[in-house]
Amino acid sequence: MNPFKYGRIVVDEDFCSRPVIEEQLTNFILSKQNVLIEGERRTGKTSLIYETVRKLKSYRYLYIDCFEIRTIEDFCRRTVNAMISMEKRAGFIESLVKSLAHLRPKMTIDPLTGEPSIGLDAVTGARPDSIEGLMDVIADEYGKRKIVVVFDEFQDILHLKDAQAILAVFRGKIQFHTSIPYVFSGSIRGSMHEIFYDPASPFFKSAASMTVSNLERERFGEFIIAKFLHNGGRRIQKELLTAVFEIAQDTPGDVQELCAAIWDSTSSRQSITTDIIPAALDLIFSREQRVYENYLGLLTGQQLRCLVSLARLNGKAPFSAEFIQDSGIRQPGSIQKALERLIGLRIIYLVNREYKYVNPFFRAWLLGKGY
Numbered sequence: 287m288n289p290f291k292y293g294r295i296v297v298d299e300d301f302c303s304r305p306v307i308e309e310q311l312t313n314f315i316l317s318k319q320n321v322l323i324e325g326e327r328r329t330g331k332t333s334l335i336y337e338t339v340r341k342l343k344s345y346r347y348l349y350i351d352c353f354e355i356r357t358i359e360d361f362c363r364r365t366v367n368a369m370i371s372m373e374k375r376a377g378f379i380e381s382l383v384k385s386l387a388h389l390r391p392k393m394t395i396d397p398l399t400g401e402p403s404i405g406l407d408a409v410t411g412a413r414p415d416s417i418e419g420l421m422d423v424i425a426d427e428y429g430k431r432k433i434v435v436v437f438d439e440f441q442d443i444l445h446l447k448d449a450q451a452i453l454a455v456f457r458g459k460i461q462f463h464t465s466i467p468y469v470f471s472g473s474i475r476g477s478m479h480e481i482f483y484d485p486a487s488p489f490f491k492s493a494a495s496m497t498v499s500n501l502e503r504e505r506f507g508e509f510i511i512a513k514f515l516h517n518g519g520r521r522i523q524k525e526l527l528t529a530v531f532e533i534a535q536d537t538p539g540d541v542q543e544l545c546a547a548i549w550d551s552t553s554s555r556q557s558i559t560t561d562i563i564p565a566a567l568d569l570i571f572s573r574e575q576r577v578y579e580n581y582l583g584l585l586t587g588q589q590l591r592c593l594v595s596l597a598r599l600n601g602k603a604p605f606s607a608e609f610i611q612d613s614g615i616r617q618p619g620s621i622q623k624a625l626e627r628l629i630g631l632r633i634i635y636l637v638n639r640e641y642k643y644v645n646p647f648f649r650a651w652l653l654g655k656g657y
């Protein structure tokens with residue numbers, strides 16, 4: 287079986303250990319310190335939280351995913367159902383239903399799994415203070431237990447109407463939940479900063495902060511070599527490993543995706559060199575090509591030239607003479623506009639003054655096509 291996992295949370299043997307930040311998070315949890323975890327996409331934020339809590343053994347987590355949340359009812363429903371999936375006691379579910387009585391909760395039982403879940407009547411219209419009752423249940427139920435409450439993709443709370451009022455209610459409650467560590471996780475370019483660093487925000491300076499960056503090459507490299515070796519005796523050349531990190535721009539999720547494709551393109555006991563890269567990339571391109579073509583359809587000729595030059599010159603100095611020559615775009619203003627459009631389309635992003643591809647395989651595809 288392919289030992290490389292991507293596009294989902296990894297724990298245990300699929301998780302390459304990160305001693306420094308694991309210890310940091312463990313200490314925050316044990317000292318009941320609320321914490322903000324930021325990082326680029328696919329760097330391993332959610333996996334870090336799961337793995338750290340898993341290793342703490344006696345701790346459990348209440349995990350609430352705020353991804354693309356749209357309404358307060360939606361938020362309440364996700365929180366309630368996270369609680370129910372942890373605790374199916376009848377008395378507990380009853381007290382939850384009571385605390386949300388004004389939202390007309392309806393309990394349903396999945397006929398296949400027998401799992402209970404709660405639906406809320408969107409028409410009745412939840413208000414920011416609807417969250418209060420829910421937060422009280424969290425305090426009553428979990429205040430004396432070893433639990434970590436995790437709000438993932440927390441920045442999406444800002445999509446809600448009355449977001450600031452909701453955050454105020456939220457913060458008003460959790461500041462009294464001193465025995466519960468809360469973890470708020472989100473993407474750097476989301477709006478986590480707006481929530482935690484804007485003095486006008488109710489959450490201003492309310493949590494310690496941690497950053498999840500890419501895994502260091504040396505540690506992650508050893509993890510990868512061992513996976514290839516112990517799952518069919520494949521040996522990989524050092525240069526190949528370096529090439530994988532370069533192509534995947536060191537993003538853990540993309541590194542694993544490329545390794546999975548290499549694994550699928552090779553056989554047991556093979557010694558693998560950089561020669562395998564085109565076949566492995568083709569495997570990824572065949573899955574993603576439609577998305578790439580879709581992107582191209584959205585771009586003007588100038589935007590495409592700008593994108594290709596970023597790929598060729600590795601994201602650096604888009605206003606340099608070299609870039610202007612490569613792209614053939616003479617006006618800095620036009621380059622600026624093209625970059626803004628590419629960022630708006632989420633094709634590239636800016637980090638440490640470098641423009642990076644959100645999907646490094648799109649970059650590899652463009653370069654291979656000779657645009």
Ligand SMILES: Nc1ncnc2c1ncn2[C@@H]1O[C@H](COP(=O)(O)OP(=O)(O)OP(=O)(O)O)[C@@H](O)[C@H]1O
Pocket residue numbers: 291292293294295296300301302303304325326327328329330331332333334473538539540542543
């Ligand atoms: N410690 C790790 N060891 C090995 N692979 C990892 C590790 N952390 C992350 N990955 C890789 O990255 C992928 C994404 O991990 P995860 O979902 O935890 O990241 P994330 O930062 O929460 O992503 P998103 O921004 O999409 O929510 C995993 O499927 C895995 O391939």
Ligand SMILES: [Mg+2]
Pocket residue numbers: 331332333438
């Ligand atoms: Mg995540």
